[in-house]
Amino acid sequence: MKNKKLWGGRFSQTTSTITEQISKSLHFDVRLYRHDIQGSIAHARMLAKNGIISQEDCNAIIAGLQTIQKEIEEGTFPFNEKLEDIHMNIEARLTELIGDAGKKLHTARSRNDQVVTDVRLYLKDAIKEIEKLCINLIQILIKKAEEHTHVIMPGYTHMQIAQPVRFSHHLLVYAWAYLRDLTRLRNAYNATDVLPLGSGALAGVNYDTDRHYLSDELQFGAVAHNSMDAVSDRDFIADFLYFAAMAGMHSSRLSEDLIVWSTAEFNFIKLSDSVTTGSSIMPQKRNPDVAELIRGKTGRLYGNLFTLLTVLKGLPMTYNRDLQEDKEPLFDSIDTVKIVLEAMAEMIDNVSVNDEVTRKAIYKNFSTATDIADYLVMKGIPFRQAHEIVGAIVKYCEQYNKDFFTLPLNEIQSFSEAFAADVYEYLDPEKSTERKKSYGSTSLESIENQIKLLKEKLHEFSH
Ligand code: ARG
Numbered sequence: 001m002k003n004k005k006l007w008g009g010r011f012s013q014t015t016s017t018i019t020e021q022i023s024k025s026l027h028f029d030v031r032l033y034r035h036d037i038q039g040s041i042a043h044a045r046m047l048a049k050n051g052i053i054s055q056e057d058c059n060a061i062i063a064g065l066q067t068i069q070k071e072i073e074e075g076t077f078p079f080n081e082k083l084e085d086i087h088m089n090i091e092a093r094l095t096e097l098i099g100d101a102g103k104k105l106h107t108a109r110s111r112n113d114q115v116v117t118d119v120r121l122y123l124k125d126a127i128k129e130i131e132k133l134c135i136n137l138i139q140i141l142i143k144k145a146e147e148h149t150h151v152i153m154p155g156y157t158h159m160q161i162a163q164p165v166r167f168s169h170h171l172l173v174y175a176w177a178y179l180r181d182l183t184r185l186r187n188a189y190n191a192t193d194v195l196p197l198g199s200g201a202l203a204g205v206n207y208d209t210d211r212h213y214l215s216d217e218l219q220f221g222a223v224a225h226n227s228m229d230a231v232s233d234r235d236f237i238a239d240f241l242y243f244a245a246m247a248g249m250h251s252s253r254l255s256e257d258l259i260v261w262s263t264a265e266f267n268f269i270k271l272s273d274s275v276t277t278g279s280s281i282m283p284q285k286r287n288p289d290v291a292e293l294i295r296g297k298t299g300r301l302y303g304n305l306f307t308l309l310t311v312l313k314g315l316p317m318t319y320n321r322d323l324q325e326d327k328e329p330l331f332d333s334i335d336t337v338k339i340v341l342e343a344m345a346e347m348i349d350n351v352s353v354n355d356e357v358t359r360k361a362i363y364k365n366f367s368t369a370t371d372i373a374d375y376l377v378m379k380g381i382p383f384r385q386a387h388e389i390v391g392a393i394v395k396y397c398e399q400y401n402k403d404f405f406t407l408p409l410n411e412i413q414s415f416s417e418a419f420a421a422d423v424y425e426y427l428d429p430e431k432s433t434e435r436k437k438s439y440g441s442t443s444l445e446s447i448e449n450q451i452k453l454l455k456e457k458l459h460e461f462s463h
Contacts, residue, residue, distance in 0.1 A: 037069050038121060043108075047104075085115075139458065164362040228318045231319045234308065237329075240333070243337075245298075248302070251294050252298040271291070275290040376418055
């Protein structure tokens, strides 16, 4: 009977259609096929090595699994929705292809340890790809920063012009943020790199198996020490989803900066045609859709993390079918974070900066007021008092519509005797960044140091 369940021995009635519908995961777990086959081949080898199945059966199983992989990749595999998931589909097909030997593959194994092994193998590969995308994006940010160290722009707090900064300093914020994401990704990888296979359904198995051999075959860094933990632990997925949520959040903030800077009001940057779209009604529009989509997709990345945390909350030990719900958020976050990192790299790589506009903008909103307060401190006035004096100058300029940066010396001196002709050096917003002396500041020297450090740290990750 073709639709007989592999677990059907103790059942006398068939499952209802709705049960089959709610149970099936084939449409999303099909993407685990390669790692399922990889895990099964290692398992068969271990069973043969330890004399649990014969070498002939093992050879037949491996050949059958290789045929199945080919069938799936060539699109000829006879998928059967009624068999719930990819694991059952592969096992059923194996028996169809090689007969009784196929029925021996599941000795000393349960779907509970099998499924989570497959997910770990799959995620390890995905993380390696995502790590490359993240490194590439950081390299592009560094390159852009290097090309624009001369560009000065207003730095903002509360979305109000605060102090002049270098454009590179602003870009490197994101290089540092993505570097932290890389560390989070590494941590997620290490949490994923633990072998559950061989734990059976929950209690271990009644065979003299070799889980350390399995671990070596499948290139895991460690073996799970508790069989109950092995089948119920999904922390590694949560770790990855947290990484993805954070990388999304950083990408969303960078998108927001790019969107604001590319408005006609700011006009600090131009996004390339390759990442903007037109409007179907307004002929003049160039919309930053890619940046907006990245910002929007971050919601999905957060949602996926919360989906999993909610699935796990209150689950009793050990395996419960709820755990099948771990896969869709994981797969969605893998796909989403990949596309976000790639799209961001494309956007940053092709952005152009209107450095004349950014330079003009630093002559707004008294951007060197803090430098003038510091000037007075240098002349011996306590900082609080200096702050007060400069506040009064700002108020005066606003009231009488005077230009702060070119205020005549006699007018400046009416606020404090301490002012002298050298005050104009300090008023000049183009000189402000180079006055910054603290470690990590926006001065050119600091930026060059940051770039050097970032390159060193990236080097550690790529090796
Ligand atoms: N598709 C299921 C999952 O992803 C397979 C595990 C089924 N195990 C079980 N005991 N019913 O979790």
